[in-house]
Amino acid sequence: MRRFEDEVAVVTGGAHGIGLAIVRRLAEEGAVVAVADLDGAVAESVAAQVGGLAITCDVGDRSSVDAAFATVLHRYGRLDVLVNNVGVCVLTPFEQTDDEVWQRSVDPTLTGAVRCIQAALPHLLANPAGGSVVSIGSVNGLMAFGDPAYSAAKAGLQSLTQNMAGRYGPQALRARGQGGPGVRFNLVAPGTVRTRSWTSDENKASALDRVARHYPMGRVGEPEDIAAAVAFLASSDAAWITGAVLPVDGGITAVHSGFVLDVDRW
Numbered sequence: 001m002r003r004f005e006d007e008v009a010v011v012t013g014g015a016h017g018i019g020l021a022i023v024r025r026l027a028e029e030g031a032v033v034a035v036a037d038l039d040g041a042v043a044e045s046v047a048a049q050v051g052g053l054a055i056t057c058d059v060g061d062r063s064s065v066d067a068a069f070a071t072v073l074h075r076y077g078r079l080d081v082l083v084n085n086v087g088v089c090v091l092t093p094f095e096q097t098d099d100e101v102w103q104r105s106v107d108p109t110l111t112g113a114v115r116c117i118q119a120a121l122p123h124l125l126a127n128p129a130g131g132s133v134v135s136i137g138s139v140n141g142l143m144a145f146g147d148p149a150y151s152a153a154k155a156g157l158q159s160l161t162q163n164m165a166g167r168y169g170p171q172a173l174r175a176r177g178q179g180g181p182g183v184r185f186n187l188v189a190p191g192t193v194r195t196r197s198w199t200s201d202e203n204k205a206s207a208l209d210r211v212a213r214h215y216p217m218g219r220v221g222e223p224e225d226i227a228a229a230v231a232f233l234a235s236s237d238a239a240w241i242t243g244a245v246l247p248v249d250g251g252i253t254a255v256h257s258g259f260v261l262d263v264d265r266w
Ligand SMILES: NC(=O)c1ccc[n+]([C@@H]2O[C@H](COP(=O)([O-])OP(=O)(O)OC[C@H]3O[C@@H](n4cnc5c(N)ncnc54)[C@H](O)[C@@H]3O)[C@@H](O)[C@H]2O)c1
Pocket: 012, 013, 014, 015, 016, 017, 018, 019, 036, 037, 038, 039, 057, 058, 059, 060, 085, 086, 087, 088, 089, 108, 112, 136, 137, 138, 139, 189, 190, 191, 192, 193, 194, 195, 196, 197, 198
């Protein structure tokens, strides 16, 4: 499948983990991908592998985000797809979550997506084929699995996605005297996915097998499981899908077996 031939995509946090799998999938399907990541060195090597563009970018900083999108537009002259993939989970018991700890999760995870959407929107709206935004939420935003700050930020992304879908669909644009095909906004909500956010911590890595047993599919997810869903929602195969929340979670939210990430035990 080459669903993104001649299209330009920006993937935030595209240097590692789920973002990296998304970059590879979109590139395999024909997109030119800008890898926007704090980790500029790894972004460079990923971009080189896929023939894309590396941009050192901090979604926590509006001027950095604005500069990243200006670079993409200057280089390619168009934008088709934005994937808001950055998410930060600061595992801290709620009682110890002060304002600074709360913001360390909520700012990059939720406000970072707002900054990227605002920087991307004029270009997505100007796209004659319509634009698409896919944000990476989490099952933590749908149900109580633990870590309130991260979970609240992910729940906020769901509301943001639904509000944007209404506001920037062609019907609302027409009502505001604007034309155009508009922009679709969707959210993928992964369950546990084997990335360094699990494997770099010995205690968490050893919990992965235990966690997998709660999943109806009998395993945790791989980054490619998420990338496949993102590519679907970003593509014209999902032309009539907007404002949707797609759990890609091995069935965990269907059964919610009551496991909670107990950070106090880690
Ligand atoms: N791994 C899981 O189990 C899981 C489950 C549900 C949802 N998610 C979500 O999937 C997304 C990716 O998670 P992952 O596990 O692949 O993480 P990861 O740590 O492997 O990768 C995150 C990437 O984001 C980049 N990044 C971090 N802060 C940034 C910032 N301020 N600006 C720009 N780039 C920044 C990092 O450099 C890294 O490349 C996140 O939104 C996460 O919340 C992950």
